[in-house]
Amino acid sequence: MDKISQLPDELLLKILAMLPTMKDAVETMLLSKRWQFLWMMVPRIKYEDSYKNPKYGSFSLFVDRSFFRHEAPVIEALYFKLGSICGSEDIQAWMRSADKRCVRELTIKIDTFTNKGPVLLPWSLYSGGCSMLVTLKLINAVIVDDSASPISFPSLRTLSLESMKYPSGEFVKTLLSNCHVLENLVVEQCEADNVIIFTVIVPSLKSLVLKTLENKLGTNDARGFVIDAPSLENFDIFHFTGFCTFENNMSKIVEAKLVLNTWKLWKRLGSIASFKRLYLCLPxxxxxxxxxxxxxxxxxxxxxxxxxxxxxxxxxxxxxxxxxxxxxxxxxxxxxxxxxxxxxxxxxxxxxxxxxxxxxxxxxxxxxxxxxxxxxxxxxxxxxxxxxxxxxxxxxxxxxxxxxxxxxxxxxxxxxxxxxxxxxxxxxx
Missing domain, CATH: 3.80.10 (Leucine-rich repeat, LRR (right-handed beta-alpha superhelix))
Known part of the structure; x- marks a missing residue:
């Protein structure tokens, strides 16, 4: 341990960032005085509410105490896997703190096995609460609408929306249109998704991945995507059964992965002569x-x-x-x-x-x-x-x-x- 402690802070912080959770990083303060405050500067933070029988508030209290004491000027990645204890109020407080710490990558995953009720994400997350975000990944949560505050993601380049529930299709359209520098988008629809027509109008978009959980959404021909992304270079679509309308000729697509239950939405595929790499799985x-x-x-x-x-x-x-x-x-x-x-x-x-x-x-x-x-x-x-x-x-x-x-x-x-x-x-x- 003495030999490790002699390493420079930069290398030790990289080691701490590789630990499974923030709880493990905080516990290193017990090793020696050399390690007592190192955890406060770790650039990648991962919180998991994985306690089997926690007392109410114990996980939230740990996040409050450790996250608010964190002193790194920039947090490269912040990951939350939340279970039955945390709620929207906790997330809202943590998002305010995240904005002050210039978080670049944020992941919020709701563990549906331990959290049976819906978790609402605070509106502050979309209205400039994390203005420095470059990457945002949301999984198994519910987005609420608050038209009083505008959506703002001035730096967001990568957005992943997996098994999410939205207020409406119009909200989705507004959300994406306010991501002015967005380049990568992943959308995974689920049974609880109440959006019939998912509209993607993002001129800067370069990579788009569309997924539906197989056999979850049925074969509703009214469901589908409307895509207006003239800069698109990579396009993946998996287990899709609805319609897909393109508002431009998609002439810049270089690589595509198509795992489809039907070809009916691909009548225009033959006109896309720009494909250089193609993966097909067709019935x-x-x-x-x-x-x-x-x-x-x-x-x-x-x-x-x-x-x-x-x-x-x-x-x-x-x-x-x-x-x-x-x-x-x-x-x-x-x-x-x-x-x-x-x-x-x-x-x-x-x-x-x-x-x-x-x-x-x-x-x-x-x-x-x-x-x-x-x-x-x-x-x-x-x-x-x-x-x-x-x-x-x-x-x-x-x-x-x-x-x-x-x-x-x-x-x-x-x-x-x-x-x-x-x-x-x-x-x-």
Whole structure:
């Protein structure tokens, strides 16, 4: 301990910031006089109301005493995980103190397992109470409306709203429109979300992630998003079932991840020619993008193999991506045991069916969780046979047994069924 105590304050503060909670950091004051006041300057603070049977007010009192004694001129990150003890009044007091300490990143998470009632976030949080915030993450809380005070987030660049309940859709629109420098937005809808149309009008936005908890919101076609973000570069959407309307052509999107239950909201996808990296997990070809669409900028494609029609989706995307250089197949989700395996169409083996990207541009091919099913063998053989410029292929097995002989058998099948380019490096894992 003496050797550690001889380290400079800057390094010791980094060590304290790595401790699980502020309670652990405060307890280091008992080590020696050298440590007595160090905790007051730690730049990253984490409070967790994790006591199983606390006396009323014990956690709140600890936060009051420790946070108000904190002396760091700038707090890089402040994290609250609140349970059954804390309420809106506590949060309001802590937010006033947070503003004085120039908090840059704030996370407030309500533990729904211990806190059964709704926790209202104080209006001061949105009306300039934390003017120096750069990152704000809110989870499982309720936002209240107070039109008497304007919303103000002059420095906010990253906002995450997960499982939140809002006063109205109009409030959401106003909230986001007052984040004038916002670049990153994450929205996760939940069952308690009473916003039917979620409007995102943020000219500065560069990254947008939309999530719905699967099977929680049903298939209400009236629900959806209206997006006006002309600077958007990265767009992720997960388990979405409603509509999605774009108020501009989204011409700057470079990377997208699409995990969808339906393609009906993506009729315009074919017009987005700016995609360079794309990840797809789709149920079928039904209502897919319009025929004749070409993804001329797409160079990296990743497709999830959990759906029964993933082979059809793969072949369609290969056909419409003439400049593709990297292809990755990955079973990212659990297979549905009652659904049939995908089928390989014999017509794809015809020379006339070979996509242009396999003949002229594809350089790397990777398969994660390869099982050696019939359709998988057909796909591997097709790629190896058709990809004339393939430089590297990587196969990562997902065989449910540790039997080395089984893996060797699969490897032997891959070698015997493929006629890849001699320049292609083949790697198994």
């Amino acid at each position: 079928s070809l039904k209502d897919m993008y319009s025929a004749g669409s070409v993804f001329s900028s797409l160079v990296h494609l990743k497709i999830c193999t959990c759906e029964t029609e993933w082979v059809n989706v793969l072949m369609r995307m290969l056909k419409d991506s003439p400049n593709l250089r990297a292809l990755k197949l990955h079973q990212c989700h659990v297979l549905r045991p009652k659904e049939p395996r995908p089928c390989w169409n014999p017509a794809w083996n015809e020379p006339s069916s070979v996509p242009e990207c396999l003949l002229s541009s594809l350089e790397t091919f990777e398969w994660v969780k390869y099982e050696g099913a019939e359709e998988e063998k057909e796909v591997v053989a097709f790629v190896f046979r058709s990809a004339k410029w393939l430089k590297k292929a990587t196969i990562k097995f997902h065989i449910k047994t540790n039997d080395t002989d089984k893996k060797l058998e699969v490897i032997k099948e891959l070698f015997s069924s493929s006629r890849r380019s001699p320049a292609c490096q083949l790697e198994f894992r």
